[in-house]
Each structure stands twice: as C-alpha cells, then as structure tokens.
Amino acid sequence: MNIIFLGAPGSGKGTQSERIIDKYGLVHLSTGDMLRAEIAAASELGLAAKSIMDAGGLVSDEIVIGMIEKRLTEKGALFDGFPRTIAQAEALDKLLAEKGQKIDCAIHLDVGKDELMNRLLGRGRADDNEATIANRLAVYQTQTAPLIDFYRAQGKVHTVVGNGTIEETSAKITAILDTLKL
Numbered sequence: 001m002n003i004i005f006l007g008a009p010g011s012g013k014g015t016q017s018e019r020i021i022d023k024y025g026l027v028h029l030s031t032g033d034m035l036r037a038e039i040a041a042a043s044e045l046g047l048a049a050k051s052i053m054d055a056g057g058l059v060s061d062e063i064v065i066g067m068i069e070k071r072l073t074e075k076g077a078l079f080d081g082f083p084r085t086i087a088q089a090e091a092l093d094k095l096l097a098e099k100g101q102k103i104d105c106a107i108h109l110d111v112g113k114d115e116l117m118n119r120l121l122g123r124g125r126a127d128d129n130e131a132t133i134a135n136r137l138a139v140y141q142t143q144t145a146p147l148i149d150f151y152r153a154q155g156k157v158h159t160v161v162g163n164g165t166i167e168e169t170s171a172k173i174t175a176i177l178d179t180l181k182l
C-alpha cells in the first residue's frame with residue numbers, strides 16, 4: 001500500500017510516520033528529511049535548498065520529484081511531506097503508474113493554527129522562527145491545501161483531527177488504515 005500524509009507544517013506528519021512505518025512495513029519517504037540530509041552533507045543541492053527552507057518556501061518541484069523518483073521501490077511507501085504541490089502530485093501518480101502502483105489513501109492531519117504555532121516554536125529547528133513559520137503556513141494554504149481536493153476527487157482522503165496527543169492521533173490513523181485493509 002502507498003499512503004500520503006498531508007497536513008500543515010507541524011501537523012505531525014514526521015512524528016506519526018515514525019509510528020506507522022514499522023506496523024505496516026512501509027518505506028518512509030520524507031522529502032524534508034532528505035533535504036535536511038543534503039544540507040548536513042553540504043551538497044550542491046543542500047546549499048541551494050537551505051536558503052529556500054530557511055525562508056519557509058518550497059524547494060523546486062523538479063528537485064523533490066527527482067529525489068522521490070530515485071527512492072521508489074516495489075515496496076509500499078509512506079510519503080511524508082510529499083507531494084506539496086499539484087505538479088508533484090501529478091508526477092507521483094505518473095511514477096507510481098509506471099510501476100503498476102497507485103496511492104491508496106491520503107491521510108489529512110488537520111490541526112488548528114494556534115496549536116501548529118505552539119508546536120513549531122517549541123521544536124527549535126533552524127526554520128522554526130516566527131516569521132518563517134508564518135510564511136510556511138501561508139505557502140501551505142496556497143500551494144499544498146489544494147491537494148486535499150485533488151485526492152478527495154479520487155475518493156482517497158481521510159481527515160484526522162490531530163490536535164490531541166501523539167498517541168491519540170496514532171490511534172485514529174491506525175483505525176483508518178486497519179479498516180481499509182490494504
């Protein structure tokens with residue numbers, strides 16, 4: 001099965017991914033983690049991505065699609081923070097179709113803005129200051145939130161209210177995945 005986690009910055013995509021991958025035997029594909037690894041390695045790609053990420057923008061579709069393409073296998077995947085634009089979503093559908101696969105389910109983690117702010121300010125990552133977070137939330141609304149309708153049109157969206165504790169949110173997600181029996 002192939003699953004997508006959709007949600008605003010700080011909604012818990014990365015946190016929940018860690019709890020889900022082993023249970024369902026999925027490969028964890030986080031474009032955020034891949035980009036941070038490139039920055040840590042001081043690669044050319046990392047250097048180009050760093051200023052964009054620090055400003056709260058989105059790295060180019062071409063770069064992130066290329067990173068995902070390199071890592072796709074025959075195994076089911078959990079896509080964490082990818083796709084973030086319609087162009088990325090269309091590219092992913094195409095790449096999966098070439099392997100005879102598809103997205104089975106898109107989990108939309110829905111968390112209120114105040115809670116998102118609290119979590120991100122408490123996390124302390126380089127791109128977690130107030131101005132950057134405000135930009136990331138705005139970019140999410142314009143570029144990424146339209147993906148909810150994109151996947152809803154395919155009948156794949158399951159919305160999980162993620163304001164509660166990490167454990168409560170995990171329980172809601174596993175209940176959905178268990179019901180789907182993918």
Ligand code: B4P
Nearest residue numbers: 009010011012013014015031032058059081119123165166
């Ligand atoms: P990401 O790495 O994807 O990170 P994120 O959206 O900020 O966070 P996430 O939702 O995973 O939150 P987390 O679990 O960590 O992106 C970083 C940047 O990379 C982007 O801004 C962009 O520049 C670039 N990028 C990545 N993918 C891209 C793409 N496809 N295209 C273009 N650019 C891309 O949780 C946050 C905090 O909340 C943590 O401290 C956690 O402990 C806490 N938390 C989580 N759940 C909680 C709960 N239930 N209760 C209390 N605290 C909780």
